[in-house]
Amino acid sequence: MAGVLDSVNQRTQLVGQNRLELLLFKLNGRQRYGINVFKVKEVLQCPKLTSLPNLAREVRGIAHIRGETISVIDLSLATGGAAIDDLTNRFIIITEYNRSIQGFLVDSVERIINLNWEQIMPPPEGAGDKNYLTAVTEVDNDMVGILDVEKILMEVAPTNEEMTDEVLQEAKEIIADSEKMLMIADDSTVALNQVKRALTPLGLEIMQAKNGREALEQLIALSETCERSVTEKLGLLISDIEMPEMDGYTLTAEIRTMEKLKDLRVILHTSLSGVFNQAMVDNVGADDFIAKFNPDDLAAAVERNINILHSQPAREISSDK
Structure with missing residues (x-):
């Protein structure tokens, strides 16, 4: 256990290679x-929690950790299970x-495993709206569920999904002449719908895909009509x-190698805030990065990149990409 707890902050080097490491719990x-x-920033034994009035039922309390006040969400309660007991x-x-x-808050933490994203599969069809998984994989002949944290956070602490009137009007004026579609790729249904709801007022037709492979297949099919x-x-x-x-990352790199796709502008929109690797964005050829989820930032990024697309010549593919 000590090895798991000590190594979490140093285990980010595989991002961008279509690989990931999962912390099992x-x-x-x-x-x-x-x-x-x-x-993951840190894993530690549950400290003393302070209860406050008017907290969501799933929030077991707040903890004071390294100078920060952090809400502690019981993941079992948040996904429809019983409360985790004996917090000590x-x-x-x-x-x-x-x-x-x-x-x-979790019952126990096991270990870190190294996987390829190709080993990570969407949850079974027909799982329903109560499903809190974005994906599943197999470890030691057992299924491991990868939780839809964005769905959990939206239910526990909802955020505003509408852009301000000022940003909306400015973006609509800039984008009004664009007849082009927009594609969203996200494995979280909640995140996908958040983006769609935020951008629908701009009047753009929206395509969607639930993972990078599906997005690439749709892009190739669309390019064949161009x-x-x-x-x-x-x-x-x-x-x-x-x-x-x-x-x-892999999706973006693949796009840059294909003649009919290489000029497509790509915004990486991710919950990987704070520890984000800007060098990797540049390396794979992404055009922009925004952290989830702020509708004004999203609208501004769409406006900015559509403007650039209209004004710039076709890009060349670097020989080292």
């Missing part, structure tokens, strides 16, 4: 779950998602980074 019962190590023998996983830091470039019909791709089968 349990809630109540035998089922194992995973969370991407790249989002439990653990919290400190994470950074969507521009905020939170603690997730004479020279997919940008004749599609103005922009907004892609998550963490997705089953193919991550956003």
Whole structure:
């Protein structure tokens, strides 16, 4: 256990190689779950929690850790299970998602495993709206569920999903003449719908994909209907980074190698805030990065990149990409 706790902050080097490392943990019962190590700041035994009035039921209290006040969410309660008991023998996983830091209370923490995104599969069809998984994988002949943390956070602490009137009007004026579609790729249904709801007022037709491989297949199919470039019909791709089968970094790198796709502008839109690797964005050829989820930032990025697309010549593919 000590090795797991000590090494979490140093285990981010695999991002961008279509690989990831999962921290495995349990809630109540035998089922194992995973969370991407790249989002984990620290794992520690549950400290003393302070209860406050008017907290959501899933928030077991707040903890004071290294000068920060952090809400601690019971992941079992948040996913429809029973509350985790005997907190003195439990653990919290400190994470950074969507521009905020939170603690997730879990029963036990096991180990870190190294996987390829191709080993990460979407959850079974028909799982329903109560499903809290974005993906599943197999470890030691057992299924491991990868939790949809964005869905959990939206239910526990909802955020504003509407852009301000000033930003909306400015973006609509700039984008009004664009007849191009926009594509969103994200494995979280919640995140996908957040982006769609935020951008729908701009009047853009929106395509969507649930992972990088599906997005690439759709882009190739669309490009075959274009004479020279997919940008004749599609103005922009907004892609998550963490997705089953193919991550956003690999998707972007693949786009840059294909003649009819290479001019497509790509925004990486991800909950990997705070520890984000800007060098990797540049290396794979992404055009922009924004952290989830701020509708004004999203609208501004769409406006900015569509403007650039209209004004710049086709890019050349670097020989080292």
